[in-house]
Amino acid sequence: MSDxxxxxxxDGYWEAVLDASPVYATFVGDHRYxxxxxxxDPAAESAHLDVVAALGADAEALDPATLSDGGRVTRGLLxxxxxxxxxxxxxxxxxxxxxxxxxxxxxxxxxAPQTQASDADSAAxxxxxxxxxxxxxxQAAERFRAGLxxxxxxxxVCVERSLNxxxxxxxxxxxxxxxxGLKAPPxxxxxxxTKRSGADARETAWRGELRRVTEEIIRPGFARxxxxxxxxxxxxARPDDRxxxxxxxxxxxxxxxxxxxxxxxxxxxxxLHDIGMEEITERLPxxxxxxxxxxxxxxxxxxxxxxxxxxxxxRYTTGNEIMADAAEALDRxxxxxxxxxxxxxxxxxxxxxxxxxxxxxxxxxxxxPPAGDGxxxxxxxxxxxNPGERSRTEAESIxxxxxxxxxxxxxxIAAELTDLPAFQRFGFANTxxxxxxxxxxxxxxxxxxxYGGDLDRLGMLTADAWRAGRLVxxxxxxxxxxxxxxAIEFMLEHTPLDEGEVTVEIDRYIGMxxxxxAYKAGQREFFRLRAAARDQLGDRFDIKGFHDAVLAHGxxxxxxxxxxxxxxxxxxxx
Numbered sequence: 001m002s003d004x005x006x007x008x009x010x011d012g013y014w015e016a017v018l019d020a021s022p023v024y025a026t027f028v029g030d031h032r033y034x035x036x037x038x039x040x041d042p043a044a045e046s047a048h049l050d051v052v053a054a055l056g057a058d059a060e061a062l063d064p065a066t067l068s069d070g071g072r073v074t075r076g077l078l079x080x081x082x083x084x085x086x087x088x089x090x091x092x093x094x095x096x097x098x099x100x101x102x103x104x105x106x107x108x109x110x111x112a113p114q115t116q117a118s119d120a121d122s123a124a125x126x127x128x129x130x131x132x133x134x135x136x137x138x139q140a141a142e143r144f145r146a147g148l149x150x151x152x153x154x155x156x157v158c159v160e161r162s163l164n165x166x167x168x169x170x171x172x173x174x175x176x177x178x179x180x181g182l183k184a185p186p187x188x189x190x191x192x193x194t195k196r197s198g199a200d201a202r203e204t205a206w207r208g209e210l211r212r213v214t215e216e217i218i219r220p221g222f223a224r225x226x227x228x229x230x231x232x233x234x235x236x237a238r239p240d241d242r243x244x245x246x247x248x249x250x251x252x253x254x255x256x257x258x259x260x261x262x263x264x265x266x267x268x269x270x271x272l273h274d275i276g277m278e279e280i281t282e283r284l285p286x287x288x289x290x291x292x293x294x295x296x297x298x299x300x301x302x303x304x305x306x307x308x309x310x311x312x313x314x315r316y317t318t319g320n321e322i323m324a325d326a327a328e329a330l331d332r333x334x335x336x337x338x339x340x341x342x343x344x345x346x347x348x349x350x351x352x353x354x355x356x357x358x359x360x361x362x363x364x365x366x367x368x369p370p371a372g373d374g375x376x377x378x379x380x381x382x383x384x385x386n387p388g389e390r391s392r393t394e395a396e397s398i399x400x401x402x403x404x405x406x407x408x409x410x411x412x413i414a415a416e417l418t419d420l421p422a423f424q425r426f427g428f429a430n431t432x433x434x435x436x437x438x439x440x441x442x443x444x445x446x447x448x449x450x451y452g453g454d455l456d457r458l459g460m461l462t463a464d465a466w467r468a469g470r471l472v473x474x475x476x477x478x479x480x481x482x483x484x485x486x487a488i489e490f491m492l493e494h495t496p497l498d499e500g501e502v503t504v505e506i507d508r509y510i511g512m513x514x515x516x517x518a519y520k521a522g523q524r525e526f527f528r529l530r531a532a533a534r535d536q537l538g539d540r541f542d543i544k545g546f547h548d549a550v551l552a553h554g555x556x557x558x559x560x561x562x563x564x565x566x567x568x569x570x571x572x573x574x
Contacts, residue, residue: 002066006059010074010421013055013081017423020048022129027111028415028426029373031118035125037132040094040104040139042146049089056082069567073553074421076560080264081429087257095147096254097140098154098233099511100161104140105225108133109169109178109358114368116183116375120202123185127209130179134221141228148236151249156237157484158511159229166226168357170219178355179214180207186375240484243510244477255478258514262431263521264557269479272517276471279520280494284465291461295454308458308496314392319353319384325395326351326365326382329450333404336448340405342544343551345412348377349403359385363504364394367402369411372426378408389500393459396452400445401463406438414554424554431515433555436522439467443527458496465495466505467523470516473506478513525558526550529565540572 018025022033059078067075088094097103117123144154174180184206188199238247245251245258259269267275285301292304308314316322330351337344347370354362362383370378380403383390400406411434415425428434442463451457469491476482476490484506491502509516529550534541549568550561 002062003068003071006062006067006071006075006078007421009055009059009062010078010423013052013078014422016048016051016055020044023107023111026115026126027371029118029371029375031122031125031373034117034122035128037129037136040136040143042092042094042143045089045094049085052082052085070420070553073556073560073564074424077424077427077430077554077556080557080560081423081427084261084429087261091254091257092143092147092150093254094140094143095150095152096154098144098162098229099158100165101508101512103162104137105162105166105169105222106358108136109165109355112178112182113355114376114379116371117185118373118375119185119187123182123206126182127206127213130210130213131217133179133213133218134224137221137225141225144228144233148232153236153238153248154233155243155510156234156239157243157507159234159237161507161511163226163229163234164360165358166222166229168360170222170226172357174211174214177211177214179218180210182210242481243484244479244481245513246479246481252479255513259517262514262518264430264432264559265521267521269475272471272521273475273480275524276468276475276520279468280465280472284461284468287461288458291454291457295458304458305496308391308393308462309498314455316387316390316392319387322384322387322390322395323351323353323382325392326380326399329396329399330380330403332450333400333445333448336450337405337409340444340448340543340547341409341551342548343413345378345409346416347374347408347412349380349408349412350377351380351382351403354381354383354385356385359383363508364390364501365398365402367407367411369407369426370415372415372422378403378412380408386500389498391459391462391496391498393455394462395459396450396456397442397445397460397463400450401438401442405444405448406441407434409441410434410437410551410555413551417552417554420554427555430555430557431518432522432525432558433561434522435519436524436526436558437550439463439519439523440526443523462496466491466497467516467519469494470509471520474509474514474516477506477510484510522558525561529562533565533569536569537572545572 018030018033021038022036023038025033056079059075062075064072064075100106115126117126184203188203245255248254255269259272260266263272288301288304289299292298292301296304296307298304298307330349364383366381368379368381370376380399402408417425442460445451446457446460451460473482473487473490477484477487487506487509488499488502491497491506492499495502497505530546533546545568546565549564553564556564
């Protein structure tokens with residue numbers, strides 16, 4: 001009975017999430033909320049927390065001893081999610097979300113190309129949603145103003161990057177506008193993609209409505225949002241010598257909470273800083289010497305870095321080359337994954353170029369998971385902007401991180417675990433697990449024989465050094481008072497990333513405090529748990545079984561991940 005009660009609570013929690021985040025509901029394939037836009041008003045945020053906290057209290061009242069093994073995992077995750085929401089609301093983190101990655105403008109622009117109407121009724125309701133886009137952007141701007149009233153000034157560089165994104169969108173053609181170009185309902189075309197009878201007229205009328213809404217509501221809303229960024233936030237923004245949270249009143253408290261939220265550990269900023277310093281100054285240089293010696297005949301880390309940065313043969317010349325290499329690596333990974341994973345996802349993984357209006361301020365790649373209703377595959381977005389700045393050596397490790405065996409495999413499998421509560425299948429709360437898994441798989445890909453050669457393995461080391469460096473610079477910026485330039489110089493000294501890549505990354509860490517810590521924190525735990533399991537099981541250790549065990553419950557906290565591995569080991573050792 002307790003499992004049934006817990007499922008009721010978990011389902012209620014998921015309904016509360018979708019009710020508060022209707023855009024996210026559409027994204028995961030639930031179209032009941034297609035006519036609604038998210039509400040950023042503080043009162044709505046507080047009301048949502050009240051509902052979720054009450055459900056959390058119900059879950060806490062359940063005796064774990066009366067639950068199944070899976071039920072105990074669900075209860076622990078649900079309680080963690082309630083705590084995370086409480087942290088976000090009580091610290092008023094929405095007041096700080098004006099950056100180029102988490103800003104309301106970025107959310108709208110990133111999700112629109114992923115949005116598809118499920119049927120004709122959904123298409124009509126999506127028009128109603130986007131009639132509310134101006135209100136949504138205005139609410140975001142009001143939260144930024146409220147933050148200024150509390151002395152919460154943004155970092156100047158993040159304001160400039162957000163302005164660049166908004167200006168790029170406003171300067172783009174309406175013909176290419178992502179809101180005008182929402183994906184039409186599948187029912188308007190047959191299996192070959194040919195429009196059904198009468199569908200042309202219906203789609204033309206629908207797109208005409210979307211165009212009017214975009215011209216009359218969405219773009220004016222972006223213009224008002226831009227004015228707040230340019231005229232109010234920019235005037236008081238923190239300069240590059242004070243970009244971190246530690247320069248705000250209460251900033252240390254906020255950062256400590258964000259570290260705990262993103263890593264799901266009790267490690268302090270200083271402890272994480274020290275872990276990163278050890279990896280990037282001691283362990284990784286030895287690997288660079290070994291692989292750099294095989295690839296270039298160079299054993300000095302600085303010399304390897306210089307070659308990786310300066311050799312024009314190691315740079316792309318066209319975006320088509322970038323896309324071709326990404327597709328080849330993905331095909332290789334698809335062919336090999338059955339040897340390393342017992343459970344495989346049904347959903348495919350598509351490759352798409354990052355839209356032009358986002359590309360200049362976007363990372364080298366990112367991933368969107370498939371829709372829960374099967375209407376959209378997983379999508380691996382590849383940035384083809386300025387191909388001369390993209391390293392050929394990093395392409396494969398990025399692909400294995402973002403697609404297979406990284407994000408696509410983990411997130412698509414989670415979405416297909418239909419026996420689990422929906423919040424476990426579609427949630428992204430536990431960054432250390434999600435990003436730790438993806439970073440773990442960059443090294444796993446080498447064990448799987450996926451890398452084309454030592455140049456690609458140097459890309460793998462680049463990625464690992466980059467994530468170890470994040471432990472140093474994120475804590476340096478937000479806890480230790482580093483300047484933006486200090487952070488950039490550290491990454492340039494200890495990784496082969498060029499200054500353009502490093503600068504985009506540092507600005508991301510400035511705008512998303514604590515998030516970058518999750519990658520290395522999670523990766524280290526996956527490897528630690530795997531090594532411990534292998535030691536305990538000896539010849540009985542099975543890599544497929546280990547992977548299936550850690551992927552069987554969706555994204556979990558690191559403490560719960562440890563419990564899952566312990567239970568798997570115990571089941572084999574008995």
